[in-house]
Amino acid sequence: MSLNIIVCVKQVPHPEHFSRITLDPIRQTISREGIPAVINPLDLHALEEALRIREELSGKVTAISMGPPQARCALEEALAIGADDAVLLCDKSFAGADTLATAYSLACGIKKLGRFALILCGNETIDSATGQVGPQLAEFLGIPHVTSVIQIAFEQGSSLIVRQALEEGYMKVRVKLPAMLAVAKGINQPRLPTVWAIMEAGSKEMQIWGASDIGATQDMIGLEGSPTHVTGIFERDTTRRREILEGPPRQIAKKAVNRLHELIAT
Amino acid sequence: MNEVWVIAEQRLGKLMSVSLELLGKGTELARQLKVGLAAVLLGDKVRALSRQLVCYGADRVYLGEDPRLRLYQSEVYADLVAKLVDTHKPGIVLIGATSIGRDLAPRIAAKLKTGLTAHCVELRIVNEDTEKPQLVQVVPGWGGSLMVNIACPVRRPQIATVSPGVMTKCDWEEREGEIITLAVDVQQELRVETLEMVHEERTGAALEEAEVVVAGGWGLLSAGGFELVEELAKVLGGAVAGTRPAVDSGWIPEHRMVGQSGKTVSPKLFISVGASGAPQFTAGFLKAKVVLAIDQNPNAPIFDVADIGLVGDLCDILPCLVTELKETGLRI
Ligand SMILES: Cc1cc2nc3c(=O)[nH]c(=O)nc-3n(C[C@H](O)[C@H](O)[C@H](O)COP(=O)(O)OP(=O)(O)OC[C@H]3O[C@@H](n4cnc5c(N)ncnc54)[C@H](O)[C@@H]3O)c2cc1C
Ligand SMILES: Cc1cc2nc3c(=O)[nH]c(=O)nc-3n(C[C@H](O)[C@H](O)[C@H](O)COP(=O)(O)OP(=O)(O)OC[C@H]3O[C@@H](n4cnc5c(N)ncnc54)[C@H](O)[C@@H]3O)c2cc1C
Numbered sequence: 001m002s003l004n005i006i007v008c009v010k011q012v013p014h015p016e017h018f019s020r021i022t023l024d025p026i027r028q029t030i031s032r033e034g035i036p037a038v039i040n041p042l043d044l045h046a047l048e049e050a051l052r053i054r055e056e057l058s059g060k061v062t063a064i065s066m067g068p069p070q071a072r073c074a075l076e077e078a079l080a081i082g083a084d085d086a087v088l089l090c091d092k093s094f095a096g097a098d099t100l101a102t103a104y105s106l107a108c109g110i111k112k113l114g115r116f117a118l119i120l121c122g123n124e125t126i127d128s129a130t131g132q133v134g135p136q137l138a139e140f141l142g143i144p145h146v147t148s149v150i151q152i153a154f155e156q157g158s159s160l161i162v163r164q165a166l167e168e169g170y171m172k173v174r175v176k177l178p179a180m181l182a183v184a185k186g187i188n189q190p191r192l193p194t195v196w197a198i199m200e201a202g203s204k205e206m207q208i209w210g211a212s213d214i215g216a217t218q219d220m221i222g223l224e225g226s227p228t229h230v231t232g233i234f235e236r237d238t239t240r241r242r243e244i245l246e247g248p249p250r251q252i253a254k255k256a257v258n259r260l261h262e263l264i265a266t
Numbered sequence: 267m268n269e270v271w272v273i274a275e276q277r278l279g280k281l282m283s284v285s286l287e288l289l290g291k292g293t294e295l296a297r298q299l300k301v302g303l304a305a306v307l308l309g310d311k312v313r314a315l316s317r318q319l320v321c322y323g324a325d326r327v328y329l330g331e332d333p334r335l336r337l338y339q340s341e342v343y344a345d346l347v348a349k350l351v352d353t354h355k356p357g358i359v360l361i362g363a364t365s366i367g368r369d370l371a372p373r374i375a376a377k378l379k380t381g382l383t384a385h386c387v388e389l390r391i392v393n394e395d396t397e398k399p400q401l402v403q404v405v406p407g408w409g410g411s412l413m414v415n416i417a418c419p420v421r422r423p424q425i426a427t428v429s430p431g432v433m434t435k436c437d438w439e440e441r442e443g444e445i446i447t448l449a450v451d452v453q454q455e456l457r458v459e460t461l462e463m464v465h466e467e468r469t470g471a472a473l474e475e476a477e478v479v480v481a482g483g484w485g486l487l488s489a490g491g492f493e494l495v496e497e498l499a500k501v502l503g504g505a506v507a508g509t510r511p512a513v514d515s516g517w518i519p520e521h522r523m524v525g526q527s528g529k530t531v532s533p534k535l536f537i538s539v540g541a542s543g544a545p546q547f548t549a550g551f552l553k554a555k556v557v558l559a560i561d562q563n564p565n566a567p568i569f570d571v572a573d574i575g576l577v578g579d580l581c582d583i584l585p586c587l588v589t590e591l592k593e594t595g596l597r598i
Contacts, residue, residue, distance in 0.1 A: 018409045018545065030412065100376060127408055129526070130384035132372035139376035144341060144458035147369045161461075166277075166365045167521065169466035171337070175458040227381030231402070232415035236545075240557060241573040246564065249578055253586035256558060256574050257594055263556045263573060264534060264598055 003059035003117040005050040006110055007083065008137070009043040011067050011074035012127045023233055030233060039074045042122030044081070044190040046183050049152065050120050051082045051191070057154070060084045062113060066094055066105050072206070079201040080193040087113065091210035096223030103136035105221050108214040110141065117158075119180040123148055131182065138180035146173050147182040268357030268422070269326075270296040273347060273370070274307045274319055275362055277338075278463060281315050283475060284362030284430040289323035291389060291433040292360055298391050299399055301357065302326060306350060308343055310336035313445070320443030323436050328354075330448040337460040338366050340373060342452050348377040350448070356423050358401055360389075363427035371427050381418030382425045387432055387530075387552060401426070409526050410549025429530045431474035432553065468521060477598050478504025479533045479551070481524050484511035485540020485561065485580055492517040494584040495539055501591045502535070502598065509541045524550035534598050540580050543568025560584070 013021065017035045024031065039047075050061045063078035065071050066089040075086040089109045097105065110116065119138070124131035131147065138145035150170070151163035158177040163170050165184055175181075193201075211221055219225055243259065245252040270292045274285040289305065296303040305324040307315060309331065316327040330346055351359065351374070361371045363385045375382035388404035401424045403416045418424040473479060480502070482495040492506070499506045508518040509525065524531060526546040536554035540561060541547060548571045551557065559572035560580050569575040576583050 013408070015409060015546075018411050021408050021411060023412055098381065099372065100379065100381070103376065128384075130372075130382075131368050132375070132382055132384060135369065135372035136376040139373055145369075145373065146340070146458060148365050164365070164369075164460075166463070168468055169464045171460050172462040172464070173458060173460050179458070227379070227421040228383060228416050228418050230414055231417045233407075234413050234415075236406075236410065236413050236552070240571055242569060242575065243573065244564070244569055244575040244577060246577045249582040249586045252576050252578065253583055253590045256576055256587065257590040257596065259574050260535070260556065260558065260596060261594065264596065 003053065003057055004115055005053060005059055005061050006113065006116050006119045007043070007047045007050045007061060007063050007078070008106060008119065008121045008133070009047065009063050009065045009074055009078055010040045010122070010125050011037045011065065011071040012040045012125055014038050015126050023235060037070065037073065039077055040122050040125045042124065042183060042185065045185065045187050046120035046122050047078055047081055047083065048188045048190040049183055050118075052188065053118070053152075059117075062087065064106065064109055064113075065089065066097070066102060066109070075206055076201065077193070079204045079206070080198045081191065082193075082197060085204055086206045088206060088208045089214065090208055093211050093218065093222045096226060097221060098226035098228040099130050099132035099136055100227055101221050101225040103133050104140055104225065105211075105214070105216055106133070106137050107140035108216040109209060110137075112209070112214050117177045119143075119178075121180065121182045123182045123184045134180055134182035141180070143178050143180055144175050145180040145182070146175055148184045149181045150184050150186050152181065152187075268355055269302045269304045270299065270358045271351075271356040271360065271423070272303070272305045272324070273359065273361045273367070274305045274315075275364060275366060276307065276309050276312055276315060277366075278465065279309070279312060279315075281318055282362055282364060282430070283435070284364060284367075284428070286318070286322045286435040287430065287433040288360045288362060288428060289319065290435040291428070293323040293436055295358060295389065295391060295401070298394055299357070304328060304356070306330075306347060308335050308346060316443070316445050320441060321438050324443055326444045326446060328446050328448055330450045332450040332452055334452045335450065337463050338370070339456060339460055340369055340458055341454075341456060343370055344373040344377060346448070346450065348374050351378060351423060357399070359423045359425045361425065361427045363429040367427055371425060375425050378423070380421040380423060380425060382427070383416045383418070384427050385429050386426045389426060389428070406526070406549050410545040431530045431532050434532070473505050473507055473522060473524070473529045473531055476505035476531070477533050478502040478535045478537070479507050479524070479531050479554075480504050480537045480539065481507040481509065481541060482512050482517065482539045483509040483541025483547075484515075486512065486517065487515070488540075488579070489581050494580065498537065498539075498584055498588055501588050502596065504533070504535070507531070509544075509547050526550065538568055538572070539584065541568055542566045543571060
């Protein structure tokens, strides 16, 4: 069996710098000036799983991303880690997409790529963390999906048995290929790129496709194709009392408990 | 007028608490819009649960029963709910952001080509007296460092998911509701099929339902572990939780982590011990009634989100707190 596997990767701001993301309260825009970008961490797990399946069953791994021109770096990294080729969906008209428009655009790109057996996504990103793109992509492609996947096993024929994590326990799910699986932490330990792979990556192919290349309908993409809109961004409201007590431990503990009695009662 | 709906979730015949919490919020929204509140319940032999849904606020329950609906089946559930929405055209649909709710909601929204907003921490109505009332959905972004308002101005329904522990359920009230039995016809061959649900019992008080949560952070290293936190939680009858480093150190299990990638809690009292107050952590207890924080660093950001802050070594302060609480017997 030889499989075409597609891995969806999103470029996100480096989480250690989230506190540097600032808000312009008048223009209602955020500034990410100088904040380094990385591949969304769970997407590395998705890529790792794809590479393992390729190693076991043979096949081809294609990384796809929708994003601004600099998202190219995320795909270069995916190639260095081991993807065979990569596609960047990049067009001004993709900007401002919510998850539905993102999923639609990715679906158009994937259709253009041709036959595939499996799509792997991260279960959610670290920046907006909706976890919606994977299942919505599956709906646009008319294929089944499973989220929170922590284990994948191939069955006879063209189906998989996967473990879907729950808050308390898990579900055993059988899914027929082609399918979309969104992977959660714990499925594997992502590898790092080797020096050899990084050198080799330079010769791998990266396609850059715009909206017309993938036959995307204008009113389904970007801001226009997005049913949800961001209508405001604001700093978190921290209207806590901030009564700070310093001094000998016994004394401040006593004061604190007295205040607790009052605050809980009101 | 277009109803407000809650997609109720049951697992192995038991309602998830988030469904009742959503009925609490739904009651408020429906009242403001002057429309009815309905719940959708799918499962096998789950009719008895309808009564709970009604007594916690639903005016009407759409009930779909079939042996093949016993476990969550993503394709069938999404098809059924999407068709039902298409027929009855609710204005707002609320879904619990559990692992199953998060699997189901995006598929439904994509079928209906409408908007879906993930893990809202606040929902309110604006323009309620116009033709097109809007649901303002507030969500945390970038690890909780900023908040974002999201609206779905044109398409309907407006669908939102909400995490367990964020909203509050109403008090149980004896009341009558209408039960509408759905014709369930599961004929298609399933491309994706849940074969089995394995329930693993968790030890200790459930975090989301606890009235008191005591969370420890990396600062407990100096105390050699979690014992002091456990003692404090015990005196208050509360649940123990922690930050990411507390999980990574093996002091608490992963399912007791509070924050962006962990649990959201809204207890009456939240106590943070030896945690610096990273936004990814504090995003998990925005709605606690009272927050008490202990840290030796007077400039730790945790004090910005605390009602009462105690500056000092936790190894000294915690034993004093425990003694003091035992003496005064705080009732929560
Ligand atoms: C703070 C904030 C909150 C938001 N909330 C909402 C909301 O509630 N509803 C809504 O519809 N939109 C929302 N958006 C818009 C949303 O962030 C974008 O649509 C984004 O492109 C995808 O959402 P996500 O990061 O949550 O992806 P997720 O659904 O969390 O991503 C899951 C997986 O899908 C794949 N994937 C996601 N995006 C891409 C991509 N661009 N290229 C390749 N693969 C990808 C990756 O494998 C990823 O791990 C929000 C934006 C912000 C800034
Ligand atoms: C995408 C992403 C998601 C994340 N999600 C989460 C999440 O859900 N939950 C979470 O918790 N974290 C999360 N994190 C990690 C988060 O950013 C912080 O790193 C983490 O919360 C810090 O934990 P801490 O406060 O225990 O440790 P530290 O930041 O190291 O703080 C320890 C504190 O203890 C104090 N201290 C030390 N010794 C003593 C003493 N003897 N007495 C009193 N005080 C003392 C110190 O002054 C310090 O303030 C996430 C990170 C990322 C990137």
